Structures are given as structure tokens and as C-alpha cells.
């Protein structure tokens with residue numbers, strides 16, 4: 001006899017990630033590295049921890065990046081399938097495009113939020129309220145850049161206001177946190193063949209049609225990783241233990257340092273925790289890495305260089321005596337000897353910084 005159907009999720013992973021440029025010119029946002037793992041690996045681990053084993057990725061932009069980073073995710077205990085839009089269909093059309101592969105109640109996630117809510121509790125809430133669409137909500141100090149969600153005393157959705165411009169429209173500080181539970185039958189309301197927005201069209205229409213929809217507002221860590229400063233801050237949160245990690249960084253952990261295989265650390269080099277050092281990294285004499293540093297696979301840090309609060313992707317070359325402070329460097333960046341890269345600078349993959357240059361944001 002067949003068991004119950006697997007719990008399913010659709011992850012929206014097709015955006016161009018314009019706010020995270022120039023990093024997203026070289027890699028799709030859903031698979032930018034966080035502590036040397038593709039971002040979506042954390043979302044998949046969260047879903048798996050709450051019993052979801054069947055996930056559909058709704059892709060459009062740089063699909064090959066996503067496939068190369070995640071494959072079929074078998075090692076994560078998940079069946080992962082890809083649906084690809086020829087032309088981007090927006091957040092509504094992206095979910096609609098996956099509709100043939102899902103049934104029952106499914107999770108839908110934005111592929112750019114780092115968060116650790118109790119999704120099992122969210123399902124319980126959804127079921128006990130008789131909800132047909134439940135939206136995960138978060139209170140934020142400045143809700144202007146997000147979608148505001150107003151609820152009644154019982155949690156029922158009253159209004160949805162996407163990125164309000166006028167101050168008088170800011171009627172609440174609870175925002176759409178980018179995870180939904182949706183009764184799959186409702187997906188047929190989304191047009192199949194034109195771009196549409198789940199936030200601007202689908203949700204407001206459900207409210208207008210009096211379909212029971214609720215907001216669920218737990219206490220949880222939450223961060224949208226969609227711009228460079230948030231992308232860097234999310235990793236510092238993980239390193240400092242402010243964000244729960246459903247998945248550890250690759251490598252062995254010792255004294256707040258994760259060190260992956262095949263690295264060469266000069267005896268006079270110092271790694272100051274917390275820090276993550278990837279595979280096949282070379283740390284030169286008297287260099288100092290950390291606190292708050294993430295060093296991608298195959299990166300080389302020259303003698304006397306300093307890397308603090310900085311995120312380095314794969315195969316970066318840092319010259320002797322260079323200083324990298326609170327910045328983000330894409331893959332294959334070359335930093336000349338004695339150069340300085342300062343706070344909030346973001347360098348596109350492949351950038352070369354000349355010797356002794358100083359870069360500020």
C-alpha cells in the first residue's frame with residue numbers, strides 16, 4: 001500500500017538578483033556561496049528538517065549555475081526537480097509553471113531568505129485555522145522596502161501592500177517573510193502564459209475573494225540576503241552564532257574555525273575565530289585571517305596580508321601585505337601586493353586590483 005504523499009515545496013529561484021550585482025553577474029543569487037555552500041543548500045536542509053522531501057526549483061536566470069551547484073540534491077535527502085521558464089514569468093508565473101508537479105498543501109519559498117522558522121508549527125497553524133494560504137510574517141524596523149501584510153486579531157489576512165511609497169500606507173511593521181503554505185488547487189488562479197506577481201496579484205485576489213488566508217508570525221531569525229551588505233552580514237550572523245545553521249560549513253570545526261581539506265597553512269599564519277577556510281587554500285607566512293572571514297576554495301593569501309570581516313569566493317589571489325576589511329570579493333579576483341580594500345566594497349568575479357591601490361566604497 002502506498003504511504004502518504006511526500007511533503008512538497010517550490011522554491012522561486014529565477015530572479016536576476018539585480019540588487020546583488022555585480023556578484024550575480026557571475027552566479028545566480030540562489031547559489032551564491034554562504035560559508036562556502038550554495039545558498040539554497042541551507043533552505044533545502046531547513047525543508048528536509050521539517051519533513052519536506054520533494055522540491056521543485058522554479059528557475060529562469062543562469063539555470064546552469066543552479067544545476068551545477070545543487071545537482072539532484074540526493075545527498076541532502078531530497079528529490080530535486082527543475083522547471084525552467086524560457087522567459088521570466090515573475091513570482092506568480094514561476095510557481096504556476098511548477099503546478100503540474102505538485103498537489104495538496106505545499107510550501108513556496110523565495111530563494112533569497114536565510115531563516116530558521118519551525119515549519120512544522122507553520123503547517124499545524126495552517127491546518128488548525130482551516131487556512132488555504134498562510135504567509136510567514138516578520139516584524140522589521142523599516143518595512144518600506146518589503147511587502148506589508150495586515151492581519152486581523154485572529155491572524156486572518158486583511159490587506160497586502162507591496163513596497164509602499166507613501167508614509168500613510170505604512171500601517172504595520174509586519175512584512176511578507178517569503179515563505180508560504182498554499183493549497184495547490186489555488187494555483188490554477190495564476191495565469192499560465194504571462195508574467196505575474198504572487199505578491200501583487202495572487203495574494204490580494206485571494207483576500208478580495210474572501211478565501212481564508214492567514215499570517216503566521218513566529219519568533220525566528222530572518223534575513224533577506226538580496227543585497228551585498230545583507231549577504232555579508234548574513235554570513236557574519238552565521239559565524240557568530242546569531243543565525244541557526246541547519247547545515248555546517250564544509251570542513252572540520254576546531255575552536256570556532258572550520259578548515260576544509262587540502263589546505264596549506266604556514267606555521268606563522270594566524271586564523272582568528274570565527275572563520276571558515278575552504279579546501280585547497282594556501283595561507284602565507286604571518287598572514288592573519290579573521291575574525292569573521294570566509295575564504296573560498298583554492299584561494300591564496302600572501303604573506304603578511306590581513307583579511308577581516310571579509311567574504312572571498314573561490315580562487316582569489318591576495319598579494320603580500322594586502323589588507324581586506326569588511327568587503328566581498330567574487331571568484332578569481334586578484335589583489336596586488338600592499339593593496340587595501342575597505343568596508344562595503346564589492347568586487348565582481350575576475351577583477352584585478354593593482355599593487356598598493358586603495359579601494360573604498
Ligand code: GTP
Pocket residue numbers: 012013014015016017018019020029030058059060085088089090091094095109110111112226
Ligand atoms: P532583485 O532584482 O535584486 O530584486 O532580485 P530578484 O530578481 O531575485 O527579485 P526578488 O528579490 O523580488 O525575487 C524574490 C524571489 O523570487 C527570488 O527568490 C527570485 O529568485 C524569485 N524570482 C523573481 N523573479 C522570478 C521569475 O521571473 N521567475 C522565477 N522562477 N523566480 C523569480
